[in-house]
Amino acid sequence: MMALRTIGPDVSGQSSVRAAAVAARRGRWGNLLWLLPVLALYAAGLVLPLGITVRRAFELGAAGWSDLLHNSLFTGAALNTVIDSTGITVVAVLLAYSLAAAIWRGGAIARASLTTLVVIAFLTTVLVKIVAFNALLRDNGVLNTLLQALGVIDGPLHLFPGRPAMIVAMVQYVVPFAIFPILSVMVRLDKRVEQAAESLGASPWHVFVHVVLPLTLPGVIAAALLVFVICTGFYVIPATLGTPRDQLLANVVALYALQLVDFRVASAVAMVLVVVVGVLTVLYQRAERATR
């Protein structure tokens, strides 16, 4: 009966509606099929461990959490993370903005060479950078030798291990990430809007302050959030270039998980990080959408 009705002429248009529904359902499931490997990976690699982490963190109980908040290892690292991430974000975004502007405004050659340099910096593995900064910044490294040879300083500056080396390396690491959101906004700016401002009497500085900066601000905000999120996750750079006092939250997680083998505290600290990063990521995605 049903078969007959669907084979018969489509008088009411019902069968075509039904066909569309079937196609839509098939499209949905077809998509899901493609996503299956990724979903499986996410379930096994992210959702499951995250679930375990959350459970472990709650095993700590109220007293455990209270202890954590009075644990100077945690509070010190948390403070370090906030201060370092904020400072690095500000410096990196400023550097990225000027570099992006140079690429944007540069001629074909400047544009191509600067972009290549940025991409190289972007693709170089962090371990290579660490070795390079070690060679550059240690007491008998390139910088100190040079400054002493020039007579600028008498004894070596203690840059490594410590905050200076760590911060320089982290800034260097995040600048390429900050360039792309800013540059993508800049290249879409209509040259004629600037010309209009000029013709209305705006000096180069006023064109920048009143036109270019506000119009590239979405890119700046996106870049800042992205950089901050990356900063909160730094582990290798503080571990290798910083002193024990300079460690960040990710290093505290590692300390508890790998050396003290206290997975409950490790999970609790990790959860704090995940929540902060999660909130910032949502904000970043909103900001990023605003740049389009």
Next chain:
Amino acid sequence: MTVDDSKVTSAARATGAADGARDINVTGLGKRYGAAHALHDVNFTLRDGEFLTLLGPSGSGKTTTLGIIAGFVDPDYGDVQVGARSIIGMPPRRRNLGIVFQSYALFPHLSVAANVEFGLRMRKVPAAERERRGKRMLERVGLADFAQRTPAQLSGGQQQRVALARALVINPTALLLDEPLGALDRRLRQQVEIELKGIQRETGVSVLHVTHDQEEAMIMSDRMAVMNAGRIEQIDTPTNVYKYPSTRFVANFLGEANLLDVNVRENDGARAIVNYADGSSGAVHVSSAHGTGGSGSQGTVCVRPERMHFASDDEVAENAVCGTFVSCLYLGASLRCIVQALGQELIVTCSDHAAFTSPEPGALVRLAWDAADGQLLANES
């Protein structure tokens, strides 16, 4: 505009007009991009209060000319003067010229009011006066109720008017319009053309307008300069450019033209006696002040399709040629006929009236026109 303001302005203009202090003089302007001449020896004066259009196809140099006057493009040679003062090398912000771009180039992050007040803000005009003048300008373009909106919330036509208000509020020496109507649809465009012309007449501001649309140029301009390949081919009132085109390019670019090869027999600089390809002789007006050939030389005569008419065999005419009727299209208000004559297809348009009956295809016909309607064009160099 209040009564006092208009008095002040007209007084300023009256004195300005007397000594040409607000005229923009363009002399010998040239610009090269690599080996290509984008501009070649461009000369004209934008007179105070005048609406002058640079009309030409894309690549003819009109936008480059505008860019040089605005200060966004540096010329390779030549000069641009306001009054007697050269503005070459002066940054755009000191030139006091209002510019309206085809893309409008409004500040998307600022309200309509802030857009209009931008130029006054840059001139450090006090906030109260800024607001007053901005509001007045928005009223003039009919957008007073839209002051707090952002450009994205306006239609294309409204954005265009905001751009116009923003450029006018600074009392510019001249308004430069770079294809400002290009992004508007046909019907809106005609309305804006009339509005724009009205605003220009009210404010008395000089306008240099760039377009490739001949109708737009005809409707709005006091004078128009027809540009081709980096040169100005002709500069005159729209009527004169249409009626008395000086070159083949101008004749073809503006409306339709029948271009006839002729032998010039006599040429006194105002009137010429010519021989057409079929040997018949006729009298024509000498259109170009310079560059037309003397007696014995080859030349080109332009006759507009609506200036030719079908003549009876006994009609006495200053110019008459015989040909074969090919076809006729009925266009409502007019008829567009094709006649094979002088070894080419001639276009004849006639208005649709009862007396006219279309000849049969293949019939022999006689075409005639007055001496004033044939124009001897300048020789191509």
